[in-house]
Amino acid sequence: MPYHPPMAGIVASETRHARTADGVDLAYRVAGDGPVDLLWSFSQLSDVEATWDYPPIADFLRELAASARLIVHDRRGMGRSTGERGDLATDVSDLAAVLQAADARRPYLIGAVIGGGIYAAFASTRPDRVSGLVWHGAFGRSAWAPDYPWGVSQDDLDEYGRALAEGWASEEFAAAFVASGAPSRAGDVASAQFFARWMRCTSDATSAAAYNRQWDAMDLRPLLRRVRVPTLILSRGADPDEAAHVAGLIPGARFVALAGSDFMPFFDSGPILNAIRAFVRTDPSADG
Numbered sequence: 001m002p003y004h005p006p007m008a009g010i011v012a013s014e015t016r017h018a019r020t021a022d023g024v025d026l027a028y029r030v031a032g033d034g035p036v037d038l039l040w041s042f043s044q045l046s047d048v049e050a051t052w053d054y055p056p057i058a059d060f061l062r063e064l065a066a067s068a069r070l071i072v073h074d075r076r077g078m079g080r081s082t083g084e085r086g087d088l089a090t091d092v093s094d095l096a097a098v099l100q101a102a103d104a105r106r107p108y109l110i111g112a113v114i115g116g117g118i119y120a121a122f123a124s125t126r127p128d129r130v131s132g133l134v135w136h137g138a139f140g141r142s143a144w145a146p147d148y149p150w151g152v153s154q155d156d157l158d159e160y161g162r163a164l165a166e167g168w169a170s171e172e173f174a175a176a177f178v179a180s181g182a183p184s185r186a187g188d189v190a191s192a193q194f195f196a197r198w199m200r201c202t203s204d205a206t207s208a209a210a211y212n213r214q215w216d217a218m219d220l221r222p223l224l225r226r227v228r229v230p231t232l233i234l235s236r237g238a239d240p241d242e243a244a245h246v247a248g249l250i251p252g253a254r255f256v257a258l259a260g261s262d263f264m265p266f267f268d269s270g271p272i273l274n275a276i277r278a279f280v281r282t283d284p285s286a287d288g
Contacts (some may be wrong), residue, residue, distance in 0.1 A: 004276075012052055012063045014074070018094075018101030027080030029071035036131075036280060037107035038243050039071045039098075040064060041115030043137070044208065047052065047079035047201035048072050054194045061268035063273050064110070068280070071102050075118075085203070085211045088218065091118045099129060108129045108280055112265060113137040117220055120250075124226040132230040134276055136265050137238060138246040139217040150219075150242035157216045160200050164212055168205035173197045181237070182262040188287055224249040232256065232279040234272060237263030252257030254279070 003009045010031050017025040029048045040061065042051075051072065052058045076094055077085035078125045095118065099107070108131050109119035116135030123130045128134065144151035152160075165175030175192035178185050185191045202208065224246065231253035235243035240257040247255035267274045 012048075012064050014059075015048055016082075016101070018097045020076070020083075020094055020097045022083075024076045024083035025075060025081060026076060026094055028071055028098055028099075028102055030102060031061060033192045034065070037071065037104045038064055038068045038120070038280075039073065039095075039104065039107045039109050039111075041073065041075075041109075041111040041119060041173060043111075043113035043115050043213065043227070045195075045199060045202045046074045049080060050198055054198075056175040056266045056269070059267045060273070061136050063269065064276070067255050067277075069201070071098070071104060071107065073102075077207055078279070082108050085207050087214065088118065088121055092122045093124050095119075096129070098125065108134060110134040110276060111136070113139070113157045113235075114215055117215075120220065120227055120231075121223050123229045123231075124223045127228045130229045132279065133227065134232045134234065134279060135246075136234040136236075137263065138233045138235070138243045140221040140224065140242075140246050140249065142216045149283065150245070152184055152237055161212055161216070165209035169196050169199040174199060176232045178264075180263075182264040182267045183237075184262050184267055210273055214250050221249055225251075226252075227251070227257035230279075232259060232275065234265075234275055236260050236265075236272070 012029040012031040015029055017027055018023055027154060059070060061070060074081040075091055076083040106129060109123065111119045116138060119133055120135060123133045131164050141148055143157060144153050163173065169190050170231050174195035178191050178195050193265055228252045231250045233243050233247040233253055233255045236258040244255050247253040256275050260268050263266050
């Protein structure tokens, strides 16, 4: 997938929907028309329309779509999708519906944190539907355990959960969220305002807090050992040892630690985009 400069002319399709067996409509948009299909998923925030209103994210997505067919989607209960947020098994099942509706041709699944975790779970059960997996901010579990020292104490998880439930979609909470994930944007009012709006577009606070608690209790390590697709684990602005550990759980996974302090991939996006391009270009399955 050769490099192209930012393509302002790339425009996402109108919002489309995939219908699940239980009647939920899953929103997705398509951008670009390259020979390789890519799916992108954010972590806790998602709205397939609002994300294109914020230049750093829109530029990041256009770069992904410059030489590929990019599919961006909302999970159930998020953004422009209907229904209530699901558990991991439901999110995995829903992804199959999106792939079918979008006529995705064995796509590369590229996700951040929770989005990447769902993609890893899908790849562990349906390797025939996936060309490769790219996971930025990979983790095995959120909670501390004797065999997982990168986890967070229950007290700290509870404290963050309360802050999320009380502050979700406020500019104060959004500003802290941005500062923690992108120090280069700390104090940037426009970014805080957009993230507050993005939270409002994603879901209400009660749903967001419940989803967060669900993931706090999850342990992905057993399923990671079953992933059998080409995998790239990326890390920046976080403890690289955790991501390296996760890569070690996935047979044959590659691990790349990138310099920089911004965890969020759409700020200082060049190194992350280059790593993704190199992975897709050099992976043998990209040729068919």
